[in-house]
Amino acid sequence: MILNIPFSDIVFYFVxxxxxxxxxxxxxxxxxxxxxxxxxxxxxxxxxxxxxxKAEFMAMAQIMLYVGGVVVFIIFAIxxxxxxxxxxxxxxxxxxxxxxxxxxxxxxxxxxxxxxxKELSESVAQKSPEASSLIAYGERLLSYAPNGFVLPFEIISxxxxxxxxxxxxxxxxxxxxxx
Amino acid sequence: MTxxxxxxxxxxxxxxxxxxxxTNRHLIGMLISIEIMLNAANIxxxxxxxxxxxxxxxxxxxxxxxxxxTACEMAVALAILIAMYRKHHSLDVNTxxxxxx
Numbered sequence: 001m002i003l004n005i006p007f008s009d010i011v012f013y014f015v016x017x018x019x020x021x022x023x024x025x026x027x028x029x030x031x032x033x034x035x036x037x038x039x040x041x042x043x044x045x046x047x048x049x050x051x052x053x054k055a056e057f058m059a060m061a062q063i064m065l066y067v068g069g070v071v072v073f074i075i076f077a078i079x080x081x082x083x084x085x086x087x088x089x090x091x092x093x094x095x096x097x098x099x100x101x102x103x104x105x106x107x108x109x110x111x112x113x114x115x116x117x118k119e120l121s122e123s124v125a126q127k128s129p130e131a132s133s134l135i136a137y138g139e140r141l142l143s144y145a146p147n148g149f150v151l152p153f154e155i156i157s158x159x160x161x162x163x164x165x166x167x168x169x170x171x172x173x174x175x176x177x178x179x
Numbered sequence: 180m181t182x183x184x185x186x187x188x189x190x191x192x193x194x195x196x197x198x199x200x201x202t203n204r205h206l207i208g209m210l211i212s213i214e215i216m217l218n219a220a221n222i223x224x225x226x227x228x229x230x231x232x233x234x235x236x237x238x239x240x241x242x243x244x245x246x247x248x249t250a251c252e253m254a255v256a257l258a259i260l261i262a263m264y265r266k267h268h269s270l271d272v273n274t275x276x277x278x279x280x
Contacts, residue, residue, distance in 0.1 A: 012180040016188045023192055023215050027199025032207050039211050046218055049188075052180065053229040055239050062221075065246050070214065070253045077257040078207055081264040091202050099201035107194040111187070120183040140236050141243075149240055156247045163251040167258035173265075 008052055015052070019045040030090075033082075036074050043067050057137050185226035192219035206260055206270040210253070217249050 019042055026038035043066040050059040114120065141149045192215055199212025221242045228238025264270055 009180045012184070016184070019188070020191055020195070023195045026215065027195055027203065027208070027212050032205055032211075035208060035211055039214060042215065043218065046222065049185075049222065050225055053185075053225050055225050055229070058225055058239055058242060061243055061246060065250055066214075066218075069250055073253050073257050074207060074211065074214075077260055080261055081207075081270055091204055096202050099198050102201065103194045103198040106197060107190055110190050114183065114186055114190070120181070120186065136236050137240060141240060147234070147237065149237075152244055156244055159251055160247065163254050167254040170255070171258040171261045 012049070012052055015045050015048050019049070032078050033075070036071060036078060039074070040067055040071050043071070057134055182226055182230040185222065185230075189219040189222040189226070192216070192222070204271055204273055206263070206272055209272070210256055210260075214249070214253070217245070221245055 022038050022041045022045065026035045026042060029035040029038060043062060046066075047059040047062045050056075050062060140147070141153055144150055196212045196214075196216030196219065199215065200209050203209045203212060224242035224245065225239060228235045228242075232238040260270065267274075
């Protein structure tokens with residue numbers, strides 16, 4: 001029986017279990033720096049999942065932007081704001097039970113609608129190999145055709161620039177208040 | 180590996196993120212939980228682009244834009260967090276008081 005399962009499926013289930021366990025560790029760890037490290041491992045698992053789904057460009061973007069960008073931001077912020085005793089924040093057990101109850105209710109409602117849809121469980125991929133090549137992505141991203149993405153690309157670049165200016169303006173020291 | 184399995188994985192990760200937002204008292208911990216939820220949404224995009232899309236390239240490129248927006252959001256959120264820390268010297272959400280001056 002077990003030999004009928006393809007190798008990629010075994011890798012998928014392994015990576016899925018790894019990601020679920022590590023993200024539980026990331027949200028429930030008391031030390032914030034440690035949960036940032038668990039977050040890195042979760043993002044690496046996601047990159048492996050993207051490789052299994054034949055989205056190599058997405059996997060590389062995931063590693064560069066999330067692991068190289070967002071998590072480094074988070075670690076910088078943790079180190080800039082680290083404060084003795086802050087790591088020991090605890091929530092009351094009743095709030096934890098309420099949170100588990102709410103989250104599981106949401107999961108149950110979503111799964112109920114998911115299992116009613118029969119056509120989700122077919123495993124035949126629609127994607128042709130040339131649709132996911134790097135050349136296809138690049139041409140689509142910069143094409144002026146009606147199905148091209150050059151306008152969102154420009155908007156994203158302006159948004160990134162504005163965001164960095166806003167972030168510096170918010171985080172810089174205000175000389176009047178500090179004296 | 181079917182589309183159903185990918186969607187279930189994304190839903191479980193989203194649920195874990197919601198649990199983290201509801202239970203964490205540290206602001207950075209809440210941001211980490213929000214990251215996990217956004218990551219689950221990206222997994223949904225890529226899984227649908229692989230299994231169901233008429234145009235898989237567009238489906239995958241959409242999640243690139245989603246990742247870029249996430250990076251913008253994190254930069255602003257962490258800047259706000261540092262400004263808040265400078266004012267209150269704490270990142271505990273239960274003890275933040277808003278000064279009306």
